[in-house]
Amino acid sequence: MHTVGEILRQWRQRRGLSQLDLAIAADVSARHVSLVETGKSKPSPDMILRLADQLHVPLRERNRLLLAGGFAPRYAERSLDHNALSAVHDAVRRVLRAVRLGLDPRGFGRLVVNLADVRAVFRSRISRQLATAPDPELTALYEELLAPEPEDTPGQRIETDVVIPMILRVGGRELRLFSTITTFGTPMDITIDEIAIESYYPADAESAAYFTT
Structure with missing residues (x-):
């Protein structure tokens, strides 16, 4: 020890x-x-x-x-099944399902024009996270969803020097989305501390119009 x-x-x-x-x-x-x-x-x-x-x-x-150091733990860890975390549990379950569908070429991924670029961004981000804070469950998720594949070679064209958008092709139209990551501020519970939720928003006026009609 x-x-x-x-x-x-x-x-x-x-x-x-x-x-x-x-x-x-x-x-x-x-x-x-x-x-x-x-x-x-x-x-x-x-x-x-x-x-x-x-x-x-x-x-x-x-x-x-x-x-x-010989001291008692300071932070509690409640299960996501705990009543106090029921709303968080539901949100995380929906997000995890969306991640799997979004990255799987057989699911939502088939609509993503630049799927290789999106997977590369996730791969880089999670690799950095695992390097700083190793976690067996995150490693398993990485291996399930993000293990490099031949078709994952990123494209040569960079859409922006600020962010790499997710580009969807829906009904012959290309829609661009950017992502934000939400975490819980100053958490005092281990479960809450380990949760980060990524959401996507329209990256241009045309894409915004599509999602608001």
Whole structure:
């Protein structure tokens, strides 16, 4: 079992920060960070959470840090089946179904002109997320939906230097959509902390007109 200092060092290195970088961000001395990482100083729970906050450690892993330091977990984890999370559960279920249909060429994906580009964006985003916060369930979803395929070679034409839109062909018309990602602000529950919902909106006037008629 890793010590709290070892786990903090792993997160610091994962974020590409030096001990001095972390010390400045957390308003502590670099020597103190060094002592914590080497186990020569036992950090308080507040210090653990202060360092974890600067390292953008997910709530689940913050609990792991606290346990490694000999303290009780600070964050609850309620099941999506919990009454308090029923609305979230329904939203997530709809979104996951939409993701599978949207990326599968046999489903909604057959309408996406630039499906290879869209899959490439998802692949890059989730790869970065897995690199910073490994998760077996997300890895399984990645392998199910986003494993590279021969037909996934991205197109040469870039529609915009700001975002890559999702282009749909419906009834002979091309519709362009851009996406936004919504997360829950300052969550105190692990389940809520791990949820992000992506929504699509019309990217131009013609596409907006189509969806409002």
